[in-house]
Every structure is written in C-alpha cells, then in structure tokens.
Amino acid sequence: MAPEYPENRCKRCGRCMTVCPVYQVTGHEADVARGRLALLEKMDSATLRRSPRFSEILTRCLLCGACTQACANSVPAAQIIQAGRQGLHASHRRWLENPLARTIRKGDLSPRIVSKGGSLLQALFCKRIPDSSGLHLRFPLSFFTKRTVVPPLARRPFIQTFQARPNETKVSTRVAVFVGCGANYLYPEAAWALVEILHRIGVSIVVPRDQGCCGLPAFVSGDTETARCLAKKNIEAFSSSDVDTVLSLCASCGSHWTAMPRLFEPGSTWRQAADALAEKHQDAMAFLAREERALRSRLYENDRDAASPENKPIRVVYHEPCHRRIGQGLGVEAPEALLRRIPGVTLIHSAHPEQCCGHGGTFNLTHFDLSMKILDRRMEDLLARQPNAIVTGCTGCLLQLTEGVSRRGLAGSVLVCHPLVLVADFLEELVPSNLPRADRKSAR
Numbered sequence: 001m002a003p004e005y006p007e008n009r010c011k012r013c014g015r016c017m018t019v020c021p022v023y024q025v026t027g028h029e030a031d032v033a034r035g036r037l038a039l040l041e042k043m044d045s046a047t048l049r050r051s052p053r054f055s056e057i058l059t060r061c062l063l064c065g066a067c068t069q070a071c072a073n074s075v076p077a078a079q080i081i082q083a084g085r086q087g088l089h090a091s092h093r094r095w096l097e098n099p100l101a102r103t104i105r106k107g108d109l110s111p112r113i114v115s116k117g118g119s120l121l122q123a124l125f126c127k128r129i130p131d132s133s134g135l136h137l138r139f140p141l142s143f144f145t146k147r148t149v150v151p152p153l154a155r156r157p158f159i160q161t162f163q164a165r166p167n168e169t170k171v172s173t174r175v176a177v178f179v180g181c182g183a184n185y186l187y188p189e190a191a192w193a194l195v196e197i198l199h200r201i202g203v204s205i206v207v208p209r210d211q212g213c214c215g216l217p218a219f220v221s222g223d224t225e226t227a228r229c230l231a232k233k234n235i236e237a238f239s240s241s242d243v244d245t246v247l248s249l250c251a252s253c254g255s256h257w258t259a260m261p262r263l264f265e266p267g268s269t270w271r272q273a274a275d276a277l278a279e280k281h282q283d284a285m286a287f288l289a290r291e292e293r294a295l296r297s298r299l300y301e302n303d304r305d306a307a308s309p310e311n312k313p314i315r316v317v318y319h320e321p322c323h324r325r326i327g328q329g330l331g332v333e334a335p336e337a338l339l340r341r342i343p344g345v346t347l348i349h350s351a352h353p354e355q356c357c358g359h360g361g362t363f364n365l366t367h368f369d370l371s372m373k374i375l376d377r378r379m380e381d382l383l384a385r386q387p388n389a390i391v392t393g394c395t396g397c398l399l400q401l402t403e404g405v406s407r408r409g410l411a412g413s414v415l416v417c418h419p420l421v422l423v424a425d426f427l428e429e430l431v432p433s434n435l436p437r438a439d440r441k442s443a444r
C-alpha cells in the first residue's frame with residue numbers, strides 16, 4: 001500500500017506550539033506541527049526530496065498527537081508526519097540494509113536467543129564498540145551507550161513462562177492478554193501482576209504463545225511492511241483464542257493495537273480480522289476498574305486488615321502515557337481508582353499531568369539527547385511533590401522515567417513501576433495467595 005497522506009488543513013494558527021513537547025524544548029519552527037506540515041505541503045509525495053535535513057525534521061517528532069488534540073481544525077499532524085516517514089522509508093530503506101535490526105523488528109529471533117543473548121549484545125554494544133566506530137551510525141546505540149540505566153532483560157520472559165492456572169474462584173470472564181515486548185522482556189513483573197489480579201477476581205486468562213511485537217516501533221519509523229507482517233502474526237495468534245476481550249497492559253501496544261486495521265486495505269480479509277480484534281481490545285486498567293464490583297467483593301472486602309499500621313504510607317504520582325490519553329482516548333480515572341484502593345497510598349498530582357516524558361517509540365533511540373531534555377522537564381514536574389513512587393502504564397514511559405530518576409540520583413529512593421505491580425503487591429500482603437509466585441519474583 002502506498003502511503004496515504006491525510007488531508008492537511010493547517011491554517012498556521014500556531015496553537016500546536018503551546019503543546020508540542022519537542023518545540024517547547026527547542027523553540028524551532030521546524031520542530032512543531034505547523035512547520036513540519038508546511039514543509040510537507042511543499043513536496044508532492046511522488047517527488048519528495050529526501051534530503052537528510054528533511055528526514056531529520058520528520059523524525060524529530062514523537063508522534064504523540066498532542067498537536068492534533070489542541071488543533072481547532074483537528075489536523076491529523078502525527079498521521080501526516082508518519083505517512084511522510086513511510087514515504088522516506090520506501091525510498092531509503094535504511095533499516096532494511098541492517099539485517100539484525102530487521103530481524104529483531106520482525107520478531108524472528110527466538111525469545112530464548114533474545115533473552116540469553118540480549119544482555120551479551122548489550123554489553124558488547126556498550127563496552128566494546130569505540131565511539132569512533134562507524135557501527136554507531138549503522139545501529140542506534142545511544143540507548144545503550146548514553147543511558148545511566150539499561151534495564152536487565154528478564155531471564156525468563158513472561159510469555160514463555162506463563163502457564164494457565166486452574167481458577168479457584170468461579171470464572172466469570174475469559175480474556176486474552178497481549179503482552180508486548182516491554183512487558184515480556186523488560187518488565188515481566190507487570191504482566192505477572194495483571195495475571196495475579198485477574199486470577200483473584202475469577203477471570204480466566206489466555207496468553208497466545210505465538211504473539212509477537214505489536215509493530216509500533218516499525219510503524220513509527222515508516223516501515224509499514226514490517227508493521228503489517230507483525231500485525232498478521234498477532235491476528236493469527238489471537239483469532240483462534242475464542243475470547244471477547246483482549247487486554248493490553250502497555251499503553252503504546254494498546255494504542256497501536258486499536259489502530260491495527262489501518263494497516264490493511266478496507267474490505268480485505270485481513271482488515272476484517274484486524275477490525276474484529278481491535279474491537280475486542282481493552283486497556284487492562286480500564287478493564288479492571290470496570291470490574292470494580294468484583295474487585296470490591298473479592299479483593300478489597302478486608303479493608304479492616306488493610307488499614308493496619310503495617311501498611312506503610314507511600315506518596316504515589318501517576319504519569320499518564322500519551323499513547324493512553326491521546327492514542328486511546330482514555331483518562332486517568334481507572335488507574336487512579338485502582339491506586340486509591342490501596343491503603344497507605346496517597347495519590348498526588350503533578351502540576352502538568354499531560355506533559356510527555358519524551359520516550360516516543362523510537363524517538364528515544366534516534367534523538368536521545370533531545371529526548372532527555374524533554375524528560376528533564378517531566379521529571380521536574382513529577383518530582384516537585386516529592387513522591388515515593390512514580391507509576392505509569394506504558395513500558396516505554398517506564399524505561400524513560402527510570403532513566404529520569406537515575407539521572408537525578410534517586411534510584412533506590414523513588415520507585416518506578418506499573419500501577420498494577422502496586423495493586424498486586426498490596427493484594428498479596430492483604431490476602432496471601434496460595435498460587436506459585438515464583439514466576440514473578442524470579443523473572444529477573
């Protein structure tokens with residue numbers, strides 16, 4: 001499919017300048033929707049001049065969608081910019097020249113190799129490649145070389161470890177879980193937390209083993225062909241799972257999952273299958289908040305014990321991912337409702353809750369220094385109210401905020417985790433489960 005450029009009705013009003021995280025840091029016209037759209041407008045897609053400068057301008061966007069939300073004309077700037085990247089990719093095929101990157105993005109490496117070999121690759125990349133090496137230009141290693149924290153890969157990825165457990169409570173619902181690479185390899189504790197909570201409220205869980213990457217990293221870099229391949233793999237993995245609901249626990253994956261149909265021609269069989277799965281998709285926290293009655297009766301009924309002095313007070317600030325707020329049109333109500341239920345938790349709010357953390361799919365890889373400047377602003381806001389924990393429902397944001405905490409010398413004193421981890425920990429303290437928890441604790 002050739003890139004489709006959605007209609008550009010930009011009136012140059014400049015409203016997007018008030019919300020664009022990149023523009024707010026750089027102050028360059030070319031870094032805001034208005035500037036990028038003006039550039040794109042001048043170039044016919046067929047004769048697009050793909051200069052390095054033009055390519056740079058298109059990639060310096062987080063695709064967060066904040067501009068569209070603020071725009072009186074609802075100009076779909078992120079979609080237009082993404083379509084521009086797609087055009088660039090089709091002509092440059094820069095990624096396709098790198099077989100390793102392509103293999104990883106297509107998810108062809110076996111999970112065992114990723115898990116066992118990943119740490120080695122990281123170490124090799126970090127320590128053994130001199131700064132002057134041309135390899136740094138061929139593969140974006142700033143993620144490894146410039147970060148203060150490179151999270152360890154899970155020794156036991158979630159999907160390969162998960163086994164359906166018999167439910168003790170009466171099963172009310174059956175759901176499938178889309179895990180995503182971040183939760184599978186970096187934050188398996190978040191996936192285990194979801195499984196434990198679902199299990200306790202009597203929800204039966206299916207985790208299709210053949211699922212792969214959601215395809216967002218490929219899609220945002222303009223590689224629609226790879227994104228489509230990955231979507232087909234996931235459609236095949238989930239279509240046979242006979243469930244009404246597919247849950248995701250990472251906002252980036254969830255946002256891409258709901259937008260999966262746009263990868264296929266309208267009316268095609270793949271499009272119909274993608275539409276059906278997108279309709280079944282729900283954000284895990286939104287799903288749990290809707291199951292409030294079950295949560296209350298089965299989980300929080302023991303409030304008396306929960307209020308015991310052993311529950312240490314903890315100040316928690318919730319960071320809402322752009323891919324959840326804008327990408328999926330969800331609000332903070334569900335995660336905040338779940339967090340409020342935890343005795344000892346004081347939910348605090350930052351002054352600018354809609355600020356982006358600067359991760360943005362592959363933006364963190366391709367524009368690391370800029371990404372860190374955006375992160376600095378976010379950290380200042382989040383830390384102003386002195387939280388003990390920063391929680392967020394996106395594995396990309398988790399990576400970014402962990403880095404932010406570490407850069408400020410607060411690793412170890414400010415916890416960064418998925419909200420469901422706090423909920424699951426609380427439930428375990430409240431009513432210890434007799435389920436094997438070794439999975440979660442030994443995943444690292």
Ligand code: SF4
Pocket residue numbers: 009010011012013014015016017033034037067070071072073074075077
């Ligand atoms: S993208 Fe929208 S908000 Fe930004 S300048 Fe154009 S019309 Fe105004």
Ligand code: SF4
Pocket residue numbers: 019020021022023031032033060061062063064065066067068077078
């Ligand atoms: S999508 Fe986000 S980063 Fe890109 S131009 Fe719009 S507001 Fe700026």
